[in-house]
Structures are given as structure tokens and as C-alpha cells.
Amino acid sequence: MARIPASALRRYLLGGELSTRRCLRRNNQIPTRLCSQRIRAVHTSTDTDAADPSGTSNTIPFRKQLKDEAKARKSSVQKRSKSDNQRLDNWELTVGIEIHAQLNTARKLFSAAASTINDEPNTHVALFDVAMPGSQPVFQKETLIPAIRAALALNCKVQKSSRFDRKHYFHWDQPSGYQITQYYQPLAKDGYITLYAHDGIAKEDGDEIKIGIKQVQMEQDTAKTITTVEGEHLLDFNRVGLPLLEIITLPQIHYPQTAAALVRKVQILLNAVDACVLGMQSGGLRADVNVSVRRRDGQGEADNEYSGVKGLGQRTEIKNLSSFKAVEDAIIAERDRQIEVLESGGVIEGETRGWTIGSTETKRLRGKEGEVDYRYMPDPDLGPVIVGDDLLEHLQSTLGVLPDKEISILNETYGLTIKDAMSLVSLNEGGRVEYFRNVVDQLVLLSGDEDLRRLGRLAGNWVLHEMGGLASDAGEEGDALQMTSEGDCVIPDIQLSSLIHYLDSNQITGKTAKKLLPVLFENETKGVMKSVKDMIDEGGLWFIPLSDEQYEEIARSVVEAHPQQVEEVLGGGKKGKGKLNFLLGQMMRRDEEGRMDPQRATKVIEEVIEKSRK
Template sequence: MARFAPAVLQRYLFGGQLLVRGCLRHMRHAPQTAPSLYSQRYHTTQIENTSSANAPDITIPFRKQLKDEAKQRKADEIGKKPKRDNQRLDNWELTVGIEIHAQLNTERKLFSPATSTINDAPNTHVALFDVAIPGSQPTFQKETLIPAVRAALALNCHINKTSRFDRKHYFHWDQPTGYQITQYYEPFAKDGYVTLYAQDGLAREDGEKIQIGIKQIQMEQDTAKTMSQPGDVHLLDFNRVGLPLIEIITLPEIHHPSTAAALVRKVQTILGAVDACVLGMQSGGLRADVNVSVRRRDAVGGHEYGGVHGLGQRTEIKNLSSFKAVEDAIIAERDRQIDALEAGEVIEGETRGWTIGSTETKRLRGKEGEVDYRYMPDPDLAPVVIGDDLIDHLKETMGVLPDQEIETLVEQYGLTAKDAMSLISLNDGGRAEYFYNTVESYLRNNPDEDMSKVGRLCGNWVLHEMGGLSHLDASEENPLNFTEAGRCLITTGKLAHLLDLLGKSKITGRTAKKVLNEVFESALRKVDETPQEIIDRLGLWFQPLSDQEYDELAKSVLDIDIVNQILAGKIGKINFLVGQMMRKDADGRVDAQQATAVLQRLIEEYRTN
């Protein structure tokens, strides 16, 4: 029997699409078989047309049905429990501290020469020490310090010249030694901060700018990756055990869920900008634990946490793997604690879990403390000594940080802060590189143009117009195949050429969008076609309207009531008429200024008559 690829079988089972070769050849005249199997196995919903008994059934794809069902479940859950204000609480204050675990961008693991990777075949990069073979010893890989110190400097931390490793004892299948090597008592960096601005996604209550303190940053090793299987079977991939991490511990100075998510997003952007951590949350290279507590606004006394007094009992939510999960988990745990306290219950210090799509956190275990982990200095590792020469070198070669780049994009290139933020965040910085190259290419042919004007023009097309391109043959996540170096399917030269034609009024904006899509589709087909060649082929060169055509178009939109309002002093109403003229012009040839002048002339003639 012939072997069919999974994608082929999937199309057969889920969509009734049959091959005309192999063992399915003789079934191609019986299309009812596959839809019947599909509907029975996956409960496909069909829409009945009551107006016609003979109308064909419309099958809803299984994937869409799952999404619709998930939305309905979420709506039902929201309906059962009133949703609180996500930010402001009148009687309660929320306090959050965050621990961010980021995988360092290194070739080797922290204490072994094994390759640092999580994408290769399981258990193919494992050294003796990684799996605690008796007699094996940890060997600190000095090169892991480079991205770690670079990250700490970017987060405005003080670098400790001497730091030490400690053992954090706990027993779990993902930690073969029975302890994790970390830096608890003497970390390599401390006393830093992250500045958040409104464009970073701050809660409105936090204003335009806040500063969140960083207590310390410590180096530590990652655990093995657990892959759960049906039947309570757990497989272990030791490729991940021993990977070098930094743990960034903030002070409990966050009071709104969206600000917490903004902080994690900002830290990820900073780490990526200095090449310290190249895998973000979406790739599993960054995870967050959040510590959540609430207290009455008029409460006095309380507990101490991280040097801050008067907080309520905190709980920890582990292993949050998306920005939305950070925000949603904090909201759910905050509401749970408030409900419990208002009911006269006591909040226990515990570790809790969060599942994407749920509405509440779940208890995992009691919260371990310092005594439970039995911290002790690691006797097999010497202190880590960092020299001033290394610190100075890394400071000098740091490069431009995200806040500095946003400032440049706003002040020199004329972008809004929101667009600048989006630009540096997309495609691992590749979209920003593409933007700079496009501006440079445009200015080569227009050296006298204002930089801000060119920046706004290019920014709009690079972000918004190109962001809307999609095709069945293109990748859903990255349709234009953007790279970190700023290359993509549409070269910067072609986009700059298109914008040059638009700026010189040789084509209209509507035509430019059509040509951009043609350039994109040509690139997918691996056809090298310039914007000018496409315009020639489709006959899209701009032909301005004649005076007579402007008059006829303007007269077709004139309304006596609006004309009377304009004559009565409501001058702004003329813009409405201009908009009507532009909508009637299917080819986009109406010039707004010329249309305004024609309308003003006709209205003045109406006044005199």
C-alpha cells in the first residue's frame, strides 16, 4: 500500500479532498464518504437554509468550529462571574513582583561544554555532568558571562566584581543532581531598574512614565524539558538541562496587570536588542513567574517582601509563557484573593499554576522558603571575578537601546511613539532595519526632501501597508519573509521606487497599494518585476481629471442643505463634500486641494445667484 504524507491524509479526513492515484483512486467518484466521516468524528456543524429545502449544506471547518466553541466557553464563563475593572480597585491595592527567566545567547551550557540548543533531536547534546553521572564535575563556561553582563548593563544594574554560585536543593525528575546551581546570596548584578513609558503599554493609572526597580540578576542553570504523554508517561529531554539562564528579580512595585505585562515585554525587547537573549516568550526562551498580593488601601502593618513593608500575603504563579498570560493570571489571582479576604478567609503562601484560556489559578503546592531549599555555597565552583576591563568594553560596545532608538525614530524620522515601538518590535528588529534602508534608498533619489516627511511616508508603508499583505502561498506568521538583517521579498529599492512615483504624483495612492500587492505576488512566484514594469503592464499611470470632470463631479455631490450650512458659517462641511467626491472617483484621481477649490467656486456662484 502506498504511503501518504500526513498533510494528504489530513486533507482527506478533514476536507474530503481525494487523490486520483494510489489506493484512493477508485474512491474519487464518492465524495460523500469523507464528509460523512468528518462530520461523525469531529462533530462538524452545518448551517441549514430554511428558505430552501434543496439548498446545499455549508460545512464549517473544524479549526474554525474549535475557535468558535472556545470563544463561546469564554463568554459563558465571563457571564457567570462579573468581570472586575482590570486596573483600578477602590478598596484594594494590588502589588506584583516578577521573576523573569531568560535563556542566554551562548554556544555552550553553563557548566558543561555541551551545545546550547533546544531545537535539535532530544538528548543529543548532553554532557556527563548534565545528567549527574557520578564523578563528573561542573566547569563554568566563561563565555556565558558576556551576554549576562550585557543584559545587566542594559537594565541599569550594578555589576558585582565577585559573585558566587549556590545549590538550591529540591527533588524532581527534571533535575538529575537533586539541586539547581544558582546565585542566591551573592549574585553578579543588583540594584537596577527598567523605565516604562506610555507607548510600552502602561496602565493609564500609571501615567506617562514609571520606573520599576530590579533587586538582582543571577545566573543559574535550566532544568530538563518534560514532554507528557498519554497514560501518565513523561519523557525527558536533557538537551535543555544546564542551559545558561539569568533570573531577573524585580521589586514589588507594580500595581496594575497591564503594567506587569508591559514590563515583561520591555525586558524581552531590551534583552533582544543587546543580543543577550534571542529567543522570546513565543519560542520558549523567556518565562515569567509573578508574585501577587493584595491589601486594603487603609491597611496598616503587614508583611515584608523584598525590603518593602506592609504588603499582603503573596502567592506565586509559575511559568507564564506569554504577555497575555501574565496579565490574565494576575487579574485572576488578584480577584481570587480579594474574594477570599472579603469572605473572611486567610491567604496562604503557595505556588499556583495558570492555564491559557482559564479564568482562575490553581494550587500546585505550598510555597517553599529559604529553609526548604537548604541553600548552600557550591563547593565545586570557584567565585566568579569580573574585571573592569570587561565591564568597560561591554559598555562601549552596547549599541543603541530600544528607548534611544524610539527617540531617534520620533525626533529625526517623524514617527509616532506607537509606530516607532511597533517598528523595533517586529521581526526581531528586521522591520526597523528595512525601514532605515528604505528611507536611505528614497533619499538617494530625493536628497532635498525633509527627513521627517520621508520617514513618515516610509514608516506608514513599511508598517501598515506591507503589514496588510498576505497570500495563501506565503507564511502566515511572516508573509514577507523578513530577516533580522532587514531583507524581505519586496526589496527596499522597489518600495522606495514605488514611493518615489507616488510622491511625484505619477500614480495615485490607490494605485500604489495595488502595485505593492503585485510586487509581493511577483516575488512569491520568483518573478523579478519592478513597480514601473507593473504600472506599464496594467496601464496604471496617473491621468489627472480635467477641469470639466472636476466640475461635473463636484456638481454631482452638491447638496442644497449642506451648501446652506456652509454659507451660514459651517466651513468644515466642505470637507464632507470633498470626501464624497473622492469616494465617487473609483480611480483615486481626485486631488483634495483642487476639489476644495472647485467646490468653493461653485458654492460662491450659488451665493451670488
């Protein structure tokens, strides 16, 4: 809202009067309808106070009214379910995303300084990084490798020749006054990414959706700003010049949930091809989203254009979103803000906005810069980047299996559910799925069974769920298991496969196996070399099945203890079947060592009940 003169505010607070002249001056950012409502509220308060000098009026102070309105808006947003926040009947949302990912390289993009952000501030800085007069950029060729691998994973056409340009803007985090990027001739163009239902897209998008990628370009990062509690801004130039990959999508996303799914999928892909090893949680990947809305009926549609798509509404950009949830929440908040402004007769301005985690509204940062403001120009100090066919062929042939294909193999060949397959692929930088494959291979050798679907389901439960629970009990999962991206683990795959094999061949019980796993983990952590077989021998844990006499004795005791349930079983029907399961459960509970076979127990309890009929 517009500023109120201090003198007018003083009269209102202390004297009960508020001059309507020059109060709440109309502002272009405030819709006329909203402005007039606020003025009427103030008039009402003033008139009532004058008519009732005793001060017993029930009028609400203007400042409190504004707070109540804000609370009401926040409450209404929180009450809307996630599914309700995806589709609108009268408006269409359009989103394009720019993802900035830090490339996995040893050196910076244009200097030989080490590429790190976690060391002591300002310890890895070259002369060019701080724009020392006379210093020049030297393109580090090795940074090209992860960039091309990422472009190939995103189905892009890698350009045989690309160039660097200067993007001018002035801020304290950019020492040279410009950023070196690729604007006119990017590294790669015309790619796409396919999102499936299991990736978490909005249900309105169906089973799958393909989002186009306009271009992929290399650029340098800025310095890191550190703000102290005293309000001072400190600069860490370790980050300036780090090699970034900017991925620009086409504006083909229409649901907030799908936008978040795309960013998540890109992170998984970049990690899978070793192009970017730091995700959003570590600050190695950030997203800017461009948001616009337009009426579905086309009324009042502006002839705006974004990335070659005409007829879109005026877009705004939300900068530096650092989590998948922030992407979805910020889009919803900005979408709702734009709709509210347009429905009240206002106009959307092209601007850059910010988002704070936990907020319900985006916040204006500055007007949106255009191409003219950045004064793009080819960098005269850098020559073209030429990519040969031999390099492309080598990187394409060594790209490996991408996550979608890996998930399909785990589902179809190893019998895992899509959910479990996705979890395996995403954990430990791909190390968990490598460990899983090693365990299955060992099980094939130990058992002689080549049914990969059966062994895969068996191993998947232990590698994903049992070991996951073990690691969470011990602390941070990655550190506890010491899992590497190659599939090495604190519990060797041969040890876990042996444990699973003894369980699968009925040599130990499931209860015994679950007891042995934490002991095995503790031994391996402490360096105690002891095989699973030796652990079973020492504990006398080999499975000894119950004899027929023992089965019958337990069944009789259960039948004698529950005569009413036995009568209902003899009566037959659906109710009788339920009571039979109850009696079977009572038998299993009396087997404290886990030696009872459920199928054998069912047969024996049925025989004992039938004998009781006679």
C-alpha cells in the same frame, strides 16, 4: 472542601439522608462562615425531604448548589472590566516578579552540549547534564556575554566577582538533586526598568514608573517533562543545563496591568541586546509572580517582609506563567482570592500556586519552600566568575540603541506616532525598523528632500501598514516578508523607496501604487527581476492629470444630478459646507483612475456652483 465519607454520600444520594455528624469536617483552609453556610444548606435539604416524601420539593441538591456558586463567581469575574480590575479602594496589591529567560548561546551553561530545545529529544546531552558520577561542571565562558549585555540593558551594576551556589531540591527533572544558580553573589544587582504610559502600564501609575531590580543571576534550566495521553512522564534532557538568566524585581508593582507591561518590556529589552531571542510565545521566557495584599488603613497588618520591604501581607507565588495575559489574569485571580479569605476571617498561607489559561482561580500546588529547605551552599566544583573592566567597557560601548531611545528617535526625528514607533521596534526582532531606516535613506537620495519627518511618515505608512497587510494576506508575516534582523527583506528597500518616490512626486496615483505593491512582492518572491519603473511603463500606469475641461465637465454633471444639494450649498452655513463635501465626493467617485486632485476638484466645483447662481 473537606472530603465526605463515601457511606454518608451514598445515604444522601440514595436514601435522602445525610448524617450531620462528621459531615463537612471543619478544615483550616475553609473559613468558618463558609463552612457553616454549607452545613445549613445540607440540613435544609434533608429536613425538607423528610417532610415531603412525595419528592415534589423545590430544594436544590448540595452538589448543584456548589456548581451554581462556582458559576456565579466566574460570571462576576468576567463582568468586571479591565479598568475595574486594576485598583481597589480598601486593599493594596503588591507584586514582585521573577523572570527566567533563556540566554542566546551556542552551548549549555556547564557543558559543551549544544543549546537547543527543538531538536529530537535527548540528542544534545553531556555526561554532566544527567549527573553521571565523576562528571564535573565546566563553565562555558561565552554564556557570560549575553548575560552581561542583559544586565547592562536593565541598568544593573555588574559585579566584578560572582559565584555559583547549589540550590537543593528533588524532582525528576533535576538529575543531580540540586540546581546550580547564583544566590549569595549574583552576576549583577541594583538595577531598574522605567515603564511609560505607552508601554501599557495602568493609568493609576501615571505617565511613567520606575521598578527596581534586586538582582540578575545565571542559573541552569531543568529537563523538559513531556506527559503522554496514557499519563506517563517522559524526560527530554536537551533542555537540562541550558543557560538561564533570572531577573528578580523588587515588590514595587501595585497593578496587574503594570506587571504584564513590565514582563513585556523586559522581553523587548533582552531581544534588543541579543541576550534572549526566544520570547514567551516560544517558551524562551517564563515569569513567576509573588502576590500579597494588605489593607490600606493598616488594620490587622502582618509584619511580613519580602526583598527588604517590611509590612507586606503574606505572599504566595504563582509559577511558570507563559504569556503576558496570563501574568495579568493570574495576579487578579490570586489577589481576589486572598482578599476573600482575609475578609472572611481566614489566614493566607505561604504557598506555591498554579494557573491555567482560561481559568478564574489559582490552584494550590505545594507549600512554599524557604531558604532552609533549599540548603543553599557554594558549589565546590566551580570557581568565581571574574569580569574585567575591559570587557564591561566593550559590551557597554557596543550595546546599541535601546528600545526607549529608538522610539524617541522615531517619534521626534522621523515624525512617527508612539504607537507606530513601538510596532516598528518590536517587529521582526528589530529588522522592521532597520528596513524602515534604509527606505528613508533611499528616499532622501531619490528626492533630494532632507525633511526626515515628512519622509519618515510617508515611509512608515508603507513599511508598517501596507507591507503588514500584504504579509498577513500571504500568510505568516515573518516568513512571507523574509525579513531579517539586519533589515533585509524579500522586497529590497530600493524597490519600495522607488515606488514611494513615484507616488510622492505625483508620477503615479495612490491607487496605482497600492496595485503595484502585491505585484512587486510576487515578482521578488518568484525571482523575477523587474524595476518599479519598468512595471509602470509596461502597464501604462504613469499619472496623466485631468485637463481643465475634464474637471469642468465632471463638475457640471455632478451639479446637474444633484440640484437640491446645490441649492443648500448656495444657502451657505454649516449645512451648505457639508453638502459641498458631498458633491466633491461625487466628483471623486467618477474618477475611476485616481487622476483627480482633491484641491483642484474643490476649486472647480465651487466655480461651477457659483455660475449656476447666475
